[in-house]
Amino acid sequence: MAPTQKPKRPVATTVNDFVALPLRLPALPSYPREATHHLYVRAHAPKVPTASTPRELFLVNVPADATEVHIRSLFASQLGGARVESVAFEGARVGRGITAPVAPVRRKRKRGVEEEDGGEGEGEKEVGALPATREREVHRSGGTAVATFVDAASAELALKEARRAAKSGKATIVWGAGVEGKLPALGSARYLAHHRLRFPARHALQESVDAFMTALSAQEVARARALARLRSQPDEDGFITVGRGGKGDAAREEAAKLKGEELAKRQKKMIGEDFYRFQVRERKKDEAKDLVRGFEEDRRKVEELRKRRGKARPE
Amino acid sequence: MALAGNKRRKLDHVSSGDEEEDNASFASFEEAENAEDDVSDEEMDEDDVDEDMEDGSEEDDDEDGEEEDAPGSKQEQPANGADKPTKQQLAAQIGRKTGRTSAKDALASGASAFTSGTFKSNMFKLQVDELLENIQPRQGKREKAAEEALHVLKKTIEQIPARPAQEIEQAERGLAKEKIAIPFPDPRPPKDAKYKLEYARPSNINVVGSHALKTSNRAREVAELDMVIQMPSSLFQEKDFLNHRFFYKRSYYLACLAAGLKKAHAKAYNIQFQEMHGNALNPTIIIAPKQASSEQAEQKPVLKWQVNIVLAVAQDVFPVEKLGLDRNCVRATDAPDGSSANAPTPFYNSTLRSNMLVTPYLKLLHKAATSCSSFRDACLLGSSWLRQRGFGSNIAAGGFGNFEWSALMAALLSGGGPGDKPVLSGGYSSYQLLKATLQLLVVKDFSRQPFVIGTASTPPKLQDGSPVLWDEERHHNLLYKMTPWSYKLLQSAAKTTLSMLADQKFDGFESTFILRTDNTLMRFDMSLELEQTAFIKSDPSKTSNVQQSLRKLYQTLQRGLGDRVTLINIRQPASGPWNIGTARPNQHSKGSVTVGIVINSDNVNRTVDHGPSAENKAEAASFRKFWGEKAELRRFKDGSILESLIWSAGENGQSVLEQITRYLLQRHFSSAVEQSAKFMGDEFSRMIRNGASNACFEPFIEAYRKLERDMRDLEEVPLTIRQLMPADAQLRFASIDAPMVGRTSQQTKPADVTMQFEGSNRWPDDLGAIQRTKIAFLLKFSELLEENVEGVSTRIGLENEDTDVFNQGFLDVTYESGATFRLRIHHEREQSFLERQLKDKTTDPKSRELAALALAKYKCDSLKTPAHTQAVAQLCNRFPTLSGTMRLTKKWFASHLLSNHIAEEVIELLVARTFVQPWPWSAPSSVQTGFLRTLFWISRWDWRADPLIVDLSGSGELQQTELQAITTRFEAWRKLDPSLNRVVFFAASNVDQDGVSWTDGKPSKVVASRLTALARAAVSAVEQQKLGLEPASLFVSPVNDYDFVLHLSATATGRKRRSSKAAPAFKNLELETLNDTSLVGYDAVNSFYSELEILYGSSILFFVNGTDKPVIAGLWNPQTAPRSWKVNLSYSTIPVKTGAEDEVNAEINKEGILAEIARLGGDLITKIDVNR
Structure with a gap:
């Protein structure tokens, strides 16, 4: 992909309802060549709009090294000074569809959510999360993000500015300008940091595990209690719910299944294989059939071999 | 009813x-x-x-x-x-x-072979039938042309005028006028010879040999027809069998024939002399079509045929008794009465006999072909078998070729068993004939005990270990052209073939008849090239009998190397034809002799040899005489005083074997011979750092045992440990670099160990909770270990932080010695949880996919890898060279940037296959043969249609039914995924019958094809360059084939620290980092690579070099071709107008992506080369 070829092909400034915003990528010592990245921007239009939707822009093809700082600085200093409140990146989303990213949260434990029903405190969500191991996340190539601005006007302004910059046809906007020093470095430092963070202090880990375990047992107790209640009290129609008691767990079910299979086998064994004459006959017939089939198979295999390798001929 | x-x-x-x-x-x-x-x-x-x-x-x-x-x-x-x-x-x-x-009364030894089925299996039989169809002689163009020529030649020969008897000098002069040099054997006839040379019309002209018998192999390059011309008996006198007289007369007769043929056909044919089967006594005329000049050749290629004119005499010309193996027929001139001078001349006698026996053998073969319907097929199979192993009738090729094979079988059809009952039966199938004949070759040692066909007084055994196969009816040693070493080679080849055919799980057809096994580098562990000229000069007797000095060489090497080797083979260059007008060239003046050695890897590196005891005077003297100043008298610990030899373990890079060989050459031949010797064999094993033996893993294995003990000795553990299972290449002798050796004892990669507890029902019923529980256990163990064991440091690490279906925690245990182990807990109920999640219909597809991945990973890490590790480690103890071969092969994969695509375990399976299914060779006894044979197999592996199935037990633990199940599974995979998008290699073993544990998704088809191409290139280099091969050249991989290459900085990646020559000025700093255990397991290159794989894996195919020079190369996925623009593309794009109304195409933004990678890599990348 020689750079000389590029001007020949006209680059679109808009595509569908996206603005294709060219970003200049400064040259690096290891890659001394300027390149252009294309960021696609449009107003956020999720299927299920929320209150904040008017303040949001939907970004496609976000650079892999993008951070909230990058996006903030991009709009603040190079695209009309629109102020970004927060950015949600694709990989960090939980559960919901592609058009509705939410603020980046560490993955919640589902248990945590359930616990809320059990009447525990709201702060329980984050209980027992493992210590973070990365200082800075990177994103999948071609990924998306949702930038939430402080108000709808800023969002509009940002989009307008982006459109203007794209129309000018020149990649005047520089990616990563003004973020120097605000972020942990990439490269070996980042991997080294990850390596160090992977080994959290023992007490921190112990705390996290303990918290998790306490929450878990509390929740189990609560659930057992709820179940017991269901079992013992008739509901409003007068029925008693039949629930899974404490006994049936997966391993037991499997054991029962195994036992069943074994029983069937034993049943079969009770009458010896050569007990009835027809059994012998059928066995023999089967054997003969097997032989014929085996032969046919072999012949087919040899045929295939010949097709693959050509004629059998010493090298 | x-x-x-x-x-x-x-x-x-x-x-x-x-x-x-x-x-x-x-x-x-x-x-x-x-x-x-x-x-x-x-x-x-x-x-x-x-x-x-x-x-x-x-x-x-x-x-x-x-x-x-x-x-x-x-x-x-x-x-x-x-x-x-x-x-x-x-x-x-x-x-x-x-x-x-017949099996009942036939000799007991052979019986088992005869009766084991008419064929090995259906597959085998079908393939053999097909092969026979393809190699059966065909009446093609070249055969037709050759036959036409035969008629013409016959006519010409019949018309050659007789020449009267002449004195030798006169006869020579007469022929010289016609520009013919008589091809006298060496020594030339004396000038004062009393006898006269004469030519008369042949008494008989006939076509013999494989062409006439219809047993010539179609696959050979030149169609050869043998035309036998019987010299009239009247030309010879009673005593002509003595002192080469017969051969002089024969040479003259041949020269006369040549003169006549030249006169008639010099324009049409190319007429040359050649030693028949490399036998200097028996020159022959070969007639081939004339090579057309170049422009003609282009129009019509010359048909490749050749007529050999073989001279014979009547069977009764000379008395049989005079030509027995124990008779002397070449009287020494200088010492007429010395008994030692008149030693038997078996080779001379047998050559003469062979001249007399052309017609009887022709009759024998014809009889066999008519009485036994599959005789011809068996001859063809035999000829294929011999050809693929490099055997031929030529002395240089071992002296055992088609003729010897057919004659042996024909003779065995008439006798050879006890009471001279036939060994073979006319009713045998071709396969049975082949197998029974091989069996005979294996069971009987013809060199120790002559094998007699027919009832006879036992012929004397030959002194030098040459084999004797005595055909009593014809009074002939069929194997007279075989040397002791070629006989041993034949025996070992037959033995290998038999054990291969006995392997019921393996279709031995290809290995028996198709593959060539005569490549020196793949066949022998060590080879040695000696110049013939140096040899002849070193021979003090100046008889220039190369055969004699080769025998001496063989005996010297055999005695000197003893049990360090299992096979020594000597291959001399084959002699070529020469012009009929020139004197016979000295065939041995140029070229080199190749000695191939198969080593016994148990003994080869022994540094002390015990000789005979000093009290045993005679033996000690002979020992001293043989070894010269190298022999020392030593007293050993057990009090015995023995003659002994001491070799240094690694003197100037020479292996013990090389030292001994060089010493012997110098002592028994000359230093010129020693100087001319070129060794090849150690280069490959030298490429492995810290030596190729298992021993360099010993300290680490010892550390592991200590870990095991320490863990077991812990008290107050929450759950008792059922077992610790090693699950790492370093713990199965298979990592490229041996751990804990070299300058630093610091380990770069902790060795994985899987830990399993005794069953308990107190584990939680939830995957996420199980992962936390495991961490809790690890915390407890970490505490206990640090409290109870001295000099150990532990820490707990996290992995797979984002999802709790995978294992999330591990415990790193580092000993003072530097050994580091990474312990993971394996809980058997994880599997059932994951399986339940998979079966559950309500699970959403994404988590189901995740569960499937987790299940595969669980099975692989907790079940397959430990089992594999155990099996491979056991195999390494059985085959001492397996470890080295695996390490070298991994190095090869790494240097070709394939190691991130092909799992270590798969490479190990590939190598182990070479050892447990070594066919057509036997198990390799050196790194060189192991490595090259592995490459050879890879180069021929059709992974689309063939699964890789290895029985790691090496002792047939893999049952036939299991094998069947594996094959069925393979076929199911191929049916499920015919375009090989998911599983390309199917690699199963007796401990992993799934076959996809390490190959699911990786390598891709592209990579697999590249592997095949690289292996093919390597094998063809081996085949072309032979002994001139530079082993390191196989490990050089051009990076130009990739679209772009990221050159990584050695300092930033931490690789530099390991190289021994880096920065000696800052030794203290260096040591500091070395003692810092926190960096154990840190691998920047790998972290970077795996991140790139996550970010760009769908659009770029990455290749990473796991070893020396850190490089990451990439290929753009062709799926990233321009396409209509959409939101969810998984790569960075440029919106390009297509020209059509409003249509925008998305093109991959290669520059943008490379710039992005450069930013991500930061200081790791020094340079990015873009090739395309």
Whole structure:
């Protein structure tokens, strides 16, 4: 992909309802060549709009090294000074569809959510999360993000500015300008940091595990209690719910299944294989059939071999 | 009742099917029994059960008999039913009977071979049939041309005028005028010879050899026809068998023929002399079509044929008794009465006999071909077998070729067993003939005990270990051209083939008849090239008899190397033809002798040799004489005083074997010979750092044992440990670099260990909770270890932080010695949880996919890898060179940037296959042969259609049914995924019968093809360059093939610290980092690579170099071609107008992506090269 070829092909400034915003990528010592990245921007239009939707822009093809700082600085200093409140990146989303990213949260434990029903405190969500191991996340190539601005006007302004910059046809906007020093470095430092963070202090880990375990047992107790209640009290129609008691767990079910299979086998064994004459006959017939089939198979295999390798001929 | 009758009919039908076959084999007595059976059928009509039992028992007898005799033949039955029975099959059926009867009285040794089925399996038989079809002689153009030439030549020869008897000088002069030099053997006839040379019309002209017999292999390059010309007996006198006189007269006769032929056909044919089968005594004329000048050649390629004119004499010209193996026929001139001078001349005598026996052998072969229907096929199979192993009638090729093979079989058809009963039966199938003949070669040692066919007084054994196969009827040693070493090689080849054919799980067809096994580098562990000229000069007797000095070389090496080697082979260059007008060139003045050695890897590196005790005077003297100043008298610990030899373990990079060989060459030949010696064999194992033996893993294995003990000794553990299972290449002798050795004891990668607790029902019922519980256990163990064990440091690490279906925690245990282990807990119920998640219909597809991944990973990490580790480690203890071979092969994969695509375990399986299924060779005994044979196999592996199945037990633990199951699984995968998008390699073993544990998703088809291409290139380099091969050149991989290459900085990646020469100025700093255990397991290159794989994996195919120079190369995925723009593309794009209205295409933004990678890599990347 020689750079000389590029001007020949006209680059679109808009595509569908996206603005294709060219970003200049400064040259690096290891890659001394300027390149252009294309960021696609449009107003956020999720299927299920929320209150904040008017303040949001939907970004496609976000650079892999993008951070909230990058996006903030991009709009603040190079695209009309629109102020970004927060950015949600694709990989960090939980559960919901592609058009509705939410603020980046560490993955919640589902248990945590359930616990809320059990009447525990709201702060329980984050209980027992493992210590973070990365200082800075990177994103999948071609990924998306949702930038939430402080108000709808800023969002509009940002989009307008982006459109203007794209129309000018020149990649005047520089990616990563003004973020120097605000972020942990990439490269070996980042991997080294990850390596160090992977080994959290023992007490921190112990705390996290303990918290998790306490929450878990509390929740189990609560659930057992709820179940017991269901079992013992008739509901409003007068029925008693039949629930899974404490006994049936997966391993037991499997054991029962195994036992069943074994029983069937034993049943079969009770009458010896050569007990009835027809059994012998059928066995023999089967054997003969097997032989014929085996032969046919072999012949087919040899045929295939010949097709693959050509004629059998010493090298 | 009616029903029962119906049933019976069916049964009868089935059994009659059996009888059809049996009738042919069990002749009349079987029929009688059947008749009886019929009667009993009617009599016992009512008593079904009884009859059944009888039937059954009879059936059993039958089956037993067959199982004993012919496991293959049972499978043969449907073959007859489904296929039109061919002549061979009929013969085979008959053969079984005769095979049975003769097997009883035939020599016990051979018996098992004869009776083991007419063929190995259906597959084998079908393939053999096809092969025979393809190699059977065909009346092609070249054969036709050659036959036409035969007629012309015959006419010419008949018209050659007789020449009167002349003195030698006169005769020579006469022929010199016609520009013909008489090809006298060495020594030339004396000038004052009393006898005269004469030419008269041949008494008989005939066509002999494989062409006439229709046993010539079509696959050979040149169609050779042998034309035998019988010299009239009147030319010879009674005493002509003495002192080369016969051969002088023969040479003259040949020269006269050449003169006549030259006169008539010099324009049409190319007429040359050649030593027949490399036998200097027997020159012959070869006639080939003239090479057309270049422009003509382009139009019409010259047909490749050749007529050999073989001279013969009548069988009764000389008395047989005078030419026995113990007779001397070349009287020494200088010492006429010295008994030692008149030593027997077996080779001379046998050569003379062979001239007399051309016609008798022709008759014998014809008789065999007519009496035994599969004789011709067996000859063809034999010739293929010999050819693929580099054997031929030529002395240089071992002296055992098609003729010897067919003659041996023909002779065995008439005798050879005890009481001279035939060893082979005319009813054998071609495969049985082949196998029985091989069996005979293996079981009998012809060099120790001459093998006699026919009843005779035992002929004397040859002194130098040459084999004797005495054909009493014709008074001839069939193997007279074989040398002791070529005989040993033949025996070992036959032995290997037999054990290969006995391997029922393996279709040995390819290895038996198709693959070439004569590549020196792949066949021998060490080779040594010696210049012939240096040899001749070193010979003090100046007889320039190269054969003699080669024998001396063989004996010297054999005695000197002893049990360090299992096989020594010497290969001399084959002599070529020469012009009829020039004197016979000295064939031995140039070229080099190649010595191939198969080592015994147990003994090869022994540094102290014990000789005879000092008290044993005679032996000690002989020992001293043989070893010269190297022999030392030493007292050993047990008090014995022995002559001994001390070799240094690694003196100037020479292996013990090389030291000994060089010393012997110098002592018994000359330093010129020693100087000319070129060794090849250690280079490969030297490429492995810290030596190729298992020993360099010992300290680490010892550390592991300590860990195991420490863990078991812990008290107050929450759950008792059921077992610790090593699950790492470093713990199965297979990591490229041995851990804990070299300058730093610091380990770069902790060795994985899987830990399993005794069962408990207190584990939580939730995957996420199980992962936390594991971490809690690890925390406890970490605490306990640090409290109870001295000099150990532990820490707990996290992995797979984002999802709790995978294992999330591990415990790193580092000992003071530097050994680091990474312990993971394996809880057997994880599997059932994951399986339940998979089966649960309510699970959403994404988590189901995740569960499937987790399940595969769980099985692989917790079950397969430990089992694999154990199996490979055991195999390494069994095959001492396996470890080195695995490490070198991994290095090869790494240097070709394939190691991130092909799992270590798969490479290990590939290498282990070379050891446990070594066919067509036997298990390699050096790194070189192991490595090259592995590459050879990879280069031929058709991974689309063939699974890789390895029995790691090496002792047949893999059952036939299991093998069947694996094959079925493979076929299912191929049916499921015919375009190989997911599983390309199917690699199973006896401990992993799934076959996809390490190959699911990786490598891709592209990578697999590249592997094949690289292996092919390597193999062709090996084949072309032979001994000139520079081993390191196989490890050089051009990076130009990739679209772009990221050159990584050695300092930033931390690789530099390991290299021994880096920054000696800052030794203290260096040591500081070395002692810092926090960096154990940190691998920047790998972290970077795995991140790139996550971010760009769908659009770029990355190749990473796991070892020396850190490089990441990439190929753009062709799926990233321009396409219409959409939101969810998984790569960075440029929106490009297509020209059409409003249409925008998305093109991959290669520059943008590279710039992004450069930012991500930061200081790791020094340079990015873009090739395309």
